[in-house]
Each structure stands twice: as structure tokens, then as C-alpha cells.
Amino acid sequence: MKAEQPRVVVITGGSRGIGRAVALAFAKEKAVIAILHYDPDEEAAQETVSLLARQGIEAESHKVDVSQKKDVDRIFSQIIERHGGIDVLINNAGITRDAFFMRMTEEQWDAVIQVNLKSVFNCTQAVIRNMMKNRRGHIVNISSVVGQIGNVGQANYAASKAGVMGFTKSVAREVASRGIHVNAVAPGFIETDMTAVLPEKVREAFLAQIPFGRMGTPEEVAEVVYWLCSEGASYLTGQVIHVNGGMFM
Ligand code: NAP
Numbered sequence: 348m349k350a351e352q353p354r355v356v357v358i359t360g361g362s363r364g365i366g367r368a369v370a371l372a373f374a375k376e377k378a379v380i381a382i383l384h385y386d387p388d389e390e391a392a393q394e395t396v397s398l399l400a401r402q403g404i405e406a407e408s409h410k411v412d413v414s415q416k417k418d419v420d421r422i423f424s425q426i427i428e429r430h431g432g433i434d435v436l437i438n439n440a441g442i443t444r445d446a447f448f449m450r451m452t453e454e455q456w457d458a459v460i461q462v463n464l465k466s467v468f469n470c471t472q473a474v475i476r477n478m479m480k481n482r483r484g485h486i487v488n489i490s491s492v493v494g495q496i497g498n499v500g501q502a503n504y505a506a507s508k509a510g511v512m513g514f515t516k517s518v519a520r521e522v523a524s525r526g527i528h529v530n531a532v533a534p535g536f537i538e539t540d541m542t543a544v545l546p547e548k549v550r551e552a553f554l555a556q557i558p559f560g561r562m563g564t565p566e567e568v569a570e571v572v573y574w575l576c577s578e579g580a581s582y583l584t585g586q587v588i589h590v591n592g593g594m595f596m
Pocket residue numbers: 359360361362363364365366383384385386387391392411412413414439440441442462489490491492533534535536537538539540541542
């Protein structure tokens with residue numbers, strides 16, 4: 348693929364929240380954008396596609412459970428065949444299944460590890476050969492401040508997000524010689540559907556830990572993700588960038 352062609356960008360969990368904001372950030376450069384989502388009610392995904400259409404981007408959306416390797420392989424093969432390659436992968440899809448550890452079920456543990464960590468393995472494996480062949484690529488994995496500092500009721504989530512950090516650093520070391528950048532962004536407390544369900548007391552406890560005294564916006568995370576995939580970040584790989592209003596320093 349020639350350098351002047353638009354970049355092909357795949358964003359998992361691109362239907363809502365941070366993933367949608369990342370898709371809109373890439374719209375600025377008129378990228379070819381594919382969003383992956385899971386909800387059979389396609390409303391959120393369609394809304395993201397419409398928002399991108401208003402920016403002049405004809406985005407595609409694919410319904411796929413990113414924790415299922417075979418399904419992921421199939422969708423990524425289709426995207427690579429249709430567009431000739433993938434330049435940017437944003438591993439953003441994520442879920443929570445919170446419970447105190449004493450009461451955490453195996454199902455809650457497995458679901459979070461599958462969607463938050465196994466999906467990162469699945470999607471990265473599905474693009475890495477193509478990126479190695481092209482000798483370039485950007486992968487940004489969305490981790491969390493919780494993967495760094497832990498959180499009550501989130502042993503499963505924290506383990507998955509700490510796993511993402513270790514994965515990022517290991518793969519970054521393996522593929523740097525092929526011109527591929529692999530970094531992670533660890534958001535703090537961001538205004539999305541994921542945090543909208545938290546009880547008021549929990550929100551207040553989080554806010555008390557944030558020096559900026561407010562939640563972040565999806566756009567504030569998306570700008571950092573976008574920058575990591577830009578020329579300005581050409582000498583960065585294997586890094587975890589914290590975007591958290593000072594919650595963790
Ligand atoms: P969100 O608004 O709940 O959106 C989650 C996205 O993931 C949706 O697009 C959803 O698709 C997709 N998804 C969930 N399970 C999936 C599956 N099995 N296969 C494919 N897609 C799936 O979440 P968010 O707050 O934007 O979070 C995005 C990422 O940031 C997550 O990895 C999250 O852990 C991380 N994060 C968030 C915060 C925060 O405060 N919000 C903080 C730190 C880290 P559907 O729309 O189809 O359901």
C-alpha cells in the first residue's frame with residue numbers, strides 16, 4: 348500500500364464511549380474506519396456510522412464477539428482482503444462484571460478475562476502478520492488505571508487490564524524491528540455507559556481521588572490514542588500512557 352493512501356483503522360468496541368470518540372478522531376484524517384461491536388441491537392453502532400458519515404467517512408461496522416478467535420479471524424481477513432491491509436488496530440472493547448472477590452463467580456472472572464484480555468490476543472494475532480509484511484503499523488490497547496492500582500470489587504477487571512499492560516510491552520519488544528508500534532492507554536474515570544451505572548457513593552469516592560476533580564471525557568482519551576498513532580509519537584513503543592486527571596502519578 349502506498350503512503351498517500353488513507354490508513355485503514357480497526358477499532359474494537361467502536362460503537363460507544365471511548366471507541367466511538369477514537370473513531371471520530373481518526374475521521375479528521377479521512378481514514379478508512381471499521382468498528383467492531385457486539386450488541387445485536389445495532390443502534391449504537393449505526394449512530395457511530397452516521398456520525399462518521401457526517402464527517403465524510405463511509406465507515407463499516409461488524410458485529411462480532413471479539414473474545415471468539417475464529418469469528419475475529421474471519422472478520423479481520425475480510426477487512427484485510429477488502430482494503431489491502433490494516434494500518435491501525437485499537438483494542439478497546441471491554442466489560443465489567445464487578446463483585447467482591449469472596450463472592451466473585453467463575454463466570455464473572457471468565458467473562459472479563461475473555462472480553463478484555465483474550466480479545467487483545469485475538470485481534471492482535473489477526474493483524475500482526477499483515478503489519479509485519481508491510482513493515483509498519485500501530486496498535487493501541489486500552490488498559491485502565493485499575494490495572495495499575497487495583498480496585499475493590501474489580502479483581503477480574505484489574506487482572507485483565509494489568510494483563511493488557513504486560514502484553515503490550517512484550518509484543519512491542521517482538522515487533523519493533525518491523526516498524527510496528529505497540530502502546531497502551533490507561534484511562535482513569537471517564538464519562539461513558541460503563542461508569543454511568545456506578546452508584547453515586549462510588550462516583551464520589553472516585554472523584555475525591557482525582558486532582559482535577561472531575562471525570563474525563565471520551566474525547567480526552569481519544570486524542571491521546573490518536574496521537575500515539577501519529578508521526579509525533581514515532582519514537583514511542585511499549586509505553587502505558589495514563590490519562591486520568593492525576594488520579595495515578
Ligand atoms: P462502553 O461505553 O461500555 O463501551 C464498550 C464497548 O465495547 C462497546 O462498543 C461494546 O459494544 C464493546 N464490546 C463489549 N463487549 C464486546 C464483545 N464481546 N465483542 C465486541 N465488542 C464488545 O465502555 P467505555 O467506557 O467506552 O470503555 C472502553 C474501554 O476503555 C474498555 O476497554 C474499558 O475497560 C476501558 N476503560 C474505561 C474507563 C471508563 O471510565 N469508562 C476507564 C478505564 C478503562 P456494544 O455497543 O455492541 O455493546
